[in-house]
Amino acid sequence: MTEYCVKAQNVQKAFGANKVLTDVSFDVASGSVTTIIGPSGSGKTTLLRALNALDVPDAGVIQVGEIEIDFSEPVAKDTLRRYRAQSGFVFQGHNLFPHKTVLENVTEGPVVAQKKPRAQAETEAVQLLEKVGLADKKDQYPFQLSGGQQQRVGIARALALRPKVVLFDEPTSALDPELVGEVLSVIRDLAVEGWTLVIVTHEIQFARQVSDQVLFTDRGVILEKGPPAEVLEHPTQDRTRQFLDRILNPL
Template identity: 80%
Template sequence: MTEQASRAENRITVEDVHKSFGDNEVLRGISFEVAQGSATTVIGPSGSGKTTLLRALNALDVPDSGVIQIGDERIDFSKPVGKDQLRRYRAQSGMVFQAHNLFPHKTALENVTEGPLVVQKRPKDEVEAEAVELLSKVGLADKRDQYPYQLSGGQQQRVGIARALALKPKVVLFDEPTSALDPELVGEVLSVIRDLAVEGWTMVIVTHEIQFARQVSDQVLFTDHGVILEKGPPDEVIGDPKEERTRQFLQRILNPL
């Protein structure tokens, strides 16, 4: 089976997920599915639970209850979860963070190879060859020996994408991947994500780039106050939203003046 065919079998199922921080209930019964080889974007106002939802998918923020399944790994978070189970579950997804989170003392190539070498204990020659291919995929083949401080913010974020892909995850999770970038650098990162969507990667993308969400998504989730208020194809949720709250949000984003 080819790698791309294998990826097409991967999906995400989320059932009634709750997460609180102290008295603040951030996720209040979240349920949705991400189809095999599809892109789901999550939009909504600040404080609506978007990032917490994404971190819950990777169990960086462990849910208080609910069930999440990625590929063959399924966890019921209302029951005790063992460390080995959590490790296997987290290995199903690759995360791309807002602020790059690259190792400053490692080159672009070393940042990409770190996970496969240290976590997966894979052979160095094989890992480095794949890392070179991934840097080429994100347009940075000539930057392999440069350190993060020598790269633009957009280039650093593209290294972050290559790093996530190097772990060969079943799904890729993006937490507002362009929010920390200068406007002129946003396009180069969104272009890479578009290419991944065309290739059939299963992705969940938290974004404030509404037009990008409309172009790249198979499904859009609009969150507000810890619930999914509206979900469906982008032409419906963004083009013709049913909920007044969704319409108000999009009006402010798309017509700010």
């Protein structure tokens, strides 16, 4: 029997008159990789942020890890806090604290939010920095790192919270092309290790290689979902075919 880490049912989100998500539903199996693809403005990032309640949905039911919330009803702050703690978020633009060292960035969440002893948090942080290949940079500041290195610190920071699922918002879109590979390599390693990952990406070949499930979104709706061989190679929707043809066969 499949165990699910994320379940989303009829999720809706609007910003004013702009309806960004319309009755979005999908599940993410524990230990699997789900990638979300689609054109700009299709609701990909809003969907990801809804899973962490960075953008609180207007309606719908989402379960992440052990916490389920019906967003059509008022949500208590403590419930929202416990819900957010189920996931780690890797931002497109790194979002590191510029005045803190690499080590301090990674330990901030465990020490402040989870009240973990600093010595324990630092030991675990160094192990995570080793995982992303940056243990030798632990005493440096973000401005001393390349964009790819900063993003890898962002990944280590998300993992430090030991979340049920790690959410990636286009983790390579802000990077120079030569730095993309080092970040994708780290994500591939996490997939092999069995972390549950949900990734918004425009890297179609990467999605083909690492995904267990691909979601194609357009205008706030999931038009297709399934294994990468189905969605990316044999799409059933004209809109999906048009998008993939434009991405894979640019002029």
